Amino acid sequence: MSVHLPSHHPQPQQFSDRLMLAVAGIGLLPLLLVALVAVLALTEPRFLGAVNLLNILRTASVLAVVASGQMLVLIVGGFDLSVGAVVALSSTVGATAMAGVAASGASPALAVTAGCAAGLGAGAVVGLVNGLCVAVLKVSPFMVTLGTMSAASGVALLLTNGIPVYGLPDGFVSGFGRAVWLGLPSALVVSVVLLGAVAVMQRHTLAGPALRAVGGNLQAARVSGVAVRGWTVAAYVGCAVLASLTGLLLTARIGSGQASLGGLNMTMESIATAVIAGVSLRGGAGRVEMVALGAVFLAVISNAMNLSRVDSKAQLVVLGVILIAAVALDELGKRRRVRV
Amino acid sequence: MSDQLSLRGMIPHLALPLALAVMLAGFSAVEPRSLSAGNLLNVLEQSSYLIVFTLAQTVVLLTRGFDLSVGMAASAVSVAAALAAVSFGGGAGVAVALLLAGGIGLVNGAVVALLRVNPFVATLGMLNICLGLSSTLSGGRPVTGVPDGLTTLFYSGAVLGVPAPVLIAALCTGGLALLLHRTVFGRSLYLTGGNPRAAEVAGVRVRLTLIGAYTLCALLAGLGAVMLTARTGSGEPSLGGSLTLESIAAAVIGGVSLRGGAGGVTGAVLGAVFVTALSNGMNLTRVDGNVQMIVLGVVVVAAVALDRFRGSR
Numbered sequence: 001m002s003v004h005l006p007s008h009h010p011q012p013q014q015f016s017d018r019l020m021l022a023v024a025g026i027g028l029l030p031l032l033l034v035a036l037v038a039v040l041a042l043t044e045p046r047f048l049g050a051v052n053l054l055n056i057l058r059t060a061s062v063l064a065v066v067a068s069g070q071m072l073v074l075i076v077g078g079f080d081l082s083v084g085a086v087v088a089l090s091s092t093v094g095a096t097a098m099a100g101v102a103a104s105g106a107s108p109a110l111a112v113t114a115g116c117a118a119g120l121g122a123g124a125v126v127g128l129v130n131g132l133c134v135a136v137l138k139v140s141p142f143m144v145t146l147g148t149m150s151a152a153s154g155v156a157l158l159l160t161n162g163i164p165v166y167g168l169p170d171g172f173v174s175g176f177g178r179a180v181w182l183g184l185p186s187a188l189v190v191s192v193v194l195l196g197a198v199a200v201m202q203r204h205t206l207a208g209p210a211l212r213a214v215g216g217n218l219q220a221a222r223v224s225g226v227a228v229r230g231w232t233v234a235a236y237v238g239c240a241v242l243a244s245l246t247g248l249l250l251t252a253r254i255g256s257g258q259a260s261l262g263g264l265n266m267t268m269e270s271i272a273t274a275v276i277a278g279v280s281l282r283g284g285a286g287r288v289e290m291v292a293l294g295a296v297f298l299a300v301i302s303n304a305m306n307l308s309r310v311d312s313k314a315q316l317v318v319l320g321v322i323l324i325a326a327v328a329l330d331e332l333g334k335r336r337r338v339r340v
Numbered sequence: 341m342s343d344q345l346s347l348r349g350m351i352p353h354l355a356l357p358l359a360l361a362v363m364l365a366g367f368s369a370v371e372p373r374s375l376s377a378g379n380l381l382n383v384l385e386q387s388s389y390l391i392v393f394t395l396a397q398t399v400v401l402l403t404r405g406f407d408l409s410v411g412m413a414a415s416a417v418s419v420a421a422a423l424a425a426v427s428f429g430g431g432a433g434v435a436v437a438l439l440l441a442g443g444i445g446l447v448n449g450a451v452v453a454l455l456r457v458n459p460f461v462a463t464l465g466m467l468n469i470c471l472g473l474s475s476t477l478s479g480g481r482p483v484t485g486v487p488d489g490l491t492t493l494f495y496s497g498a499v500l501g502v503p504a505p506v507l508i509a510a511l512c513t514g515g516l517a518l519l520l521h522r523t524v525f526g527r528s529l530y531l532t533g534g535n536p537r538a539a540e541v542a543g544v545r546v547r548l549t550l551i552g553a554y555t556l557c558a559l560l561a562g563l564g565a566v567m568l569t570a571r572t573g574s575g576e577p578s579l580g581g582s583l584t585l586e587s588i589a590a591a592v593i594g595g596v597s598l599r600g601g602a603g604g605v606t607g608a609v610l611g612a613v614f615v616t617a618l619s620n621g622m623n624l625t626r627v628d629g630n631v632q633m634i635v636l637g638v639v640v641v642a643a644v645a646l647d648r649f650r651g652s653r
Contacts, residue, residue, distance in 0.1 A: 079460075133641060140598045142406075143644040146585060150637030158630040268464060281458045313475040320468030327462075328455040 028329060029277060029290060033297050040304050047307060054185065056299045061191035062246055064295035066266060067273035068198050068288045069242030072235045074274055077215040077283025078134055078141035080236065083243040083270055085152035086123045087262025090247030092156040092165060094119025095257020099167035108169035115172070119251075120244045126152050127240025131233030149267070156259040165257035177252025187249045194245065198288045211235055215283025272319065273298055276326045298322075355646075356594060356610045360617060367621035374624045387616040388509035389567055390583075390590055394612040395516050395605065396560035397587040397596075402520075403553045404533040404600025405452065405459040410587055411580030412470035413444045413558055414565035419474045421566055422483035422575025430490035434566060441562025442555055444470065449554030453547040467584075474577045483575035494570035505567055509609075512560065517605040529553055533600025589636070590615045593643040 040047040047053075066083055073080045098115025102108060126148050133144040179186040202208035210231050213221035222228050243262070251257050277294030279286030301322070305315045368375040393410055400407045417437045425433025444466060451462040497504040520526035528549040531539040540546050568579055594611025596603030618639065622632045 133645065137645045139641065139644045142598060143589075143592055144641055146589065147637040147639075147641035147644075150585075150640070151634045152637075154630045154633030154637065157633070158628065268467075271461075271464065275461055281460065311476070313472045315472070316468045316475075317472035320465035320472070322465075323468070324451055324455075324457055324462055324465035327457045328451065331456045 028326075029293055029297060033293060033300065036297070036300055036304070040300070044304070044307050047304070052303065052307075054188075056296070056303050058185050058188055059302070060292075060295040060299035061188045062250065063266075063269055063273055063298065064292045065191050065194050065242050065246050065249075066262075067270040067277070067291050067295055068195055069239035070267075070270040071274045071277075071279050071286045071288060071291050072198075072211065072242075073141070073239045074271075074279045074281060075211045075215045075283060075286045076232050076235045077218070078232070078235065079145060079271075080130065080239050081142065081145040081264075081267055082126055082130060082149040082152055083239060084262035084264050084267035085149040085156065086126050086240050086243040087247040087250065087266060088156040088259050089126065089152045090119035090123040090244035091251045091261045092160050092257045092259050093122040094244075094248050095165035095168060095251050096159055098169065098172065099165055099257075102169050103167060108171045111169050112172045115168075116248055119248050120241060122155075123240045123244025123247065124237055127237035128233065130240065131236030134236065135229040135232035149264070153259070153263075160257065160259050162259055166255075168251070168255060168257075172252055173255040177249070177255065187253060190245075190249060194242065195288055195292050198242075202288055207231075207234070212284050215280075215285075217284070269298070272323045275323065278330065356607065356614060360610070360614050363614075363618065363621065367625060371621075371624045374621055379620070379624070383613070383617050383620050385503050385506055386620065387613045388503075388505040389564060389571075390586060390612040390616055391509040391609050392512055392560055392564035392567065393583050393587040394590040394594070394608045395512055396557045396564065397584075398591050398603060398605070398608040399516070399529065399553050399560070400459070400557045401588075401591055401596045401598065402529045402533045402600060402603065403550055404536070405550070405553065406463060406588075407448065407554065407557050407561075408460065408463040408584055409444065409448065409466035409470055410557065410561040411583035411585075412467045412474065413441060413580070414561050414568065414583055415577050415580040416444070416470040416474040416477070417441050417562045417565035418569045418579045419478040419483055419575040419577055422486050422569055423477060425487055425490055426483065426485045430487045430493070433486070433490055433569075437562045437566045437569075438559060441558045441565070444562075445555035445558025446551065448558065449551030452554060453550035470580075478575060478577040480577060482572075482577070484573070486569060486573050486575070490566075491570045491573055494567045505571075508563070508567060512563070513605055513609055516560075520605060525549065525552060530601050533602075535601070586615060587612075589640045589643075593640065598644075 066087065070080055070083060094115045097118035098111050101114045102111035106114075130141075130145055130148055133139045134141050176186055181189050202211075210221075210226050211234075213224070213226050214228050214231050214235075218228060247261060250261050273294045274286065274291055275281065276297065277286070277290040279291065298319070301318070302315060305318065310318070364375060373379055393414070396410055397407060417440050420440050421433040421437035424436035448459075448463055448466055451457045451465075452459050455462075492504075494504055494508065499507055502510075518526075520529065528539070528544045528546075531542065531544050532546050532549045532553075536546055539549075564583075565579065569575055590611035591603070591608050592598060592611070593614055594603070594607030594609070596608055596611075615636070618636070619632060622635065627635070
């Protein structure tokens with residue numbers, strides 16, 4: 001069949017169109033990440049050092065867990081400004097409970113269990129309040145989580161007066177937080193397990209499609225029998241629990257509970273990570289694998305800037321530009337695809 | 341305007357003054373000084389800064405937008421204006437402030453309107469850029485030596501006994517009220533926020549309106565930054581810390597809708613006075629600063645929940 005037939009497929013005419021289609025197929029982020037790593041590996045000998053790579057992954061893993069929680073909330077069409085404050089809350093509440101139980105002479109195992117339960121519980125309560133206000137009272141997620149952010153960081157500061165909480169059991173700090181498992185920092189291992197759990201939940205349980213349905217089209221979801229309120233609350237609680245776990249991981253690593261952990265900065269970074277990873281701010285879309293990649297991407301960029309001694313203030317500017325550019329490209333790509 | 345005449349339209353205008361009165365009465369029961377003329381004047385003067393920032397935020401909220409960068413833009417403007425004022429005099433300081441603020445607003449508006457980037461992300465990016473800018477320019481330290489002329493004009497001066505900040509806030513309030521209700525641009529803001537597609541069909545130049553809204557917002561924030569710079573007599577890189585969230589909280593407490601197209605100048609001003617009076621009252625009654633954060637958080641959530649409840653009836 002060597003007869004030349006006019007194709008009935010709409011052929012992309014220009015190189016730029018073909019490029020856009022290719023990018024749309026794989027996604028821009030993995031391509032950018034590969035290019036970035038390649039350039040860094042060629043130009044900066046220290047970049048590929050084992051210590052440096054582990055450092056990047058450890059930074060990325062903390063961000064990835066918080067951002068994956070943020071993703072759950074973004075998927076249902078919400079927002080969570082309180083994640084940074086929840087990190088601080090779980091750290092201070094968890095450490096206070098742990099140190100208190102340990103000081104009363106109970107076994108370290110009991111102290112660690114009580115502390116973790118207290119930290120997770122405090123975080124989950126914030127998530128529950130967020131979820132109920134959004135789902136039942138129908139308050140704008142932005143305002144609810146702005147309020148709970150203020151309240152949660154107030155409680156964290158009130159509890160500690162801004163002073164780090166020491167006296168954590170040794171097993172929690174050196175046995176867990178600073179431990180090395182399989183040659184990797186424990187926080188990295190735990191984070192990968194958590195991200196894996198979210199991925200399994202998204203792909204193999206009802207939660208994935210249900211959350212997407214709530215965020216994608218509320219009316220349709222309701223009509224087709226999705227428990228809209230329940231899933232919305234679940235997304236906020238899930239987000240807060242992931243943030244609390246991050247708080248406990250950080251507490252174990254630094255060996256004290258601190259109200260200065262997390263903060264608005266972490267919230268903003270988590271939103272930036274999710275957005276760069278293609279999680280839609282209009283809800284209904286987002287994959288945890290991409291969020292993990294987004295976190296690695298940001299960590300690599302920040303590491304590269306540190307290695308090449310870019311001023312930390314200029315780094316903020318770069319992060320801002322990347323954030324806007326990522327969303328602008330995404331929007332332009334969508335418009336392009338519609339046209340093609 | 342028309343919905344202000346119906347009873348339902350009146351409720352938001354009555355609820356907040358009532359809440360303000362109850363709150364003041366409560367504080368005065370605990371601490372009699374809080375109702376003294378001196379303190380009330382003090383609250384009014386303190387409010388004037390937040391009023392200007394809340395008006396700025398309101399302009400953007402009306403278009404169903406957001407400006408997370410107002411606080412950090414204020415920091416950057418404060419530092420840049422102080423640097424210019426120290427070297428070239430107060431006039432240059434104000435000029436630099438307005439130019440920089442206008443530039444920030446134009447970029448925000450262009451990114452939102454032309455690139456169609458979500459306002460939250462666009463202004464979050466700008467927040468980072470402004471943070472980097474202000475700390476680079478200042479090196480993290482306050483810029484001191486602002487000329488006295490600037491301080492007199494924007495802070496310590498008075499006309500007929502009315503302090504300059506109050507006067508400026510009043511002028512901004514009046515000006516914005518006229519702009520919103522008597523000009524095509526003002527009506528376009530409401531239409532764009534209420535229903536962008538319908539506005540487009542009705543011949544509103546939506547993109548231009550959005551660019552104008554973000555620019556006006558940044559210009560007002562720039563003016564606020566100059567006022568705060570004059571108050572401390574220095575350019576402060578840490579000026580804007582909580583201003584963004586406070587301005588959004590004040591506007592929403594004042595009945596400006598986050599869903600766009602609803603709310604006005606009166607509510608915004610009352611919201612700003614309410615937030616300032618709350619913090620002033622808690623200071624006087626010696627409420628712990630951390631508890632104050634919790635109270636503000638609860639008030640914000642309650643205000644929005646009430647607003648939502650009103651809306652659903």
